[in-house]
Amino acid sequence: MKNIILLSILIAILAAFFASSNPDGLEKVAENLGFIDRGIERSSAMTDYSIPFIYQEGISTSIAGILGIFIILGLFWATALFLRKRAG
């Protein structure tokens, strides 16, 4: 279990530093065809996988990614805990 979590964190950090920053398939198609502007820009706690007050991009995205991993793990862990508690 621990090693999958560590692997996920490693992938997130590598992604933060080495992932391509080009638009993905859908964004590129929308750009080429000229309807990208129809998309509504939204902001959120960690918009574009970055922490608002950390300006070093790689570090910012690494932390955002790691937080995301723990939010997701927490969601499933909490579900298991809830079901177990309910069983008494």
Place this chain on the structure above:
Amino acid sequence: MHIPDGFIDPKISFGLMGAAVAILGYCLNKVRAAVTALAPQEAFAAAGRGIKNLAGRSRRVLTKLGEQKIYAMGMVAALVFAAQMFNFPIDKGTSGHLIGGVLAVVLLGPFAGTIVIAAVLIIQSLFFADGGIIVLGANIINMAFFGAFLSYYIYVFLKKYILEWQSIAVAAWCSVVMAALATSLEIGLSGTFALSVVTASMLKVHILIGVAEALISVALIQVFRKMVPMGEGQP
């Protein structure tokens, strides 16, 4: 392939939201049934709950295996989330990233796998503004239903005729192409752009991204199975 708000007509978005809720409800029920068992009488007696309670409605309790299944879902979700951050270059100025639908359903079965992808999409939308809110249903239909749920049955069908890793690869490629087609259809029907043009452009890119999805899925499934020995693919 996360659609932002604005690309899809609100009526279509809400319709797909309804469809997504129905599919996820169905999958959640299936998973709940799989991870729990009817509480045996001994368990009640041991818990000192008295005989009267037994006459009431039967309760389902989480099994040991069920608990492990939920932890496995969390791990697959974390892995898919991290892997989706890794955009790889595809073509001039274009990148692609894993969807992970086939990865999830091969490791967890169709119901748990679909929930895992939907959970990742919901977290991405809420916390990272990756993919819209109103179009969340559309994104779930595209990537969790077509990309995971339906692709599972392609994988199962292919496995009868070809090797498992080959089935994973082909199903993964199909999952990306199906998700791209569904996305194109939604954009086209919304009147955002001509359906035929969007579909052709989307296919052209995602036929390539699908190849990467196939390779990464085969590799990550191997890695996951090495790291987490468990029964595979039980729903």
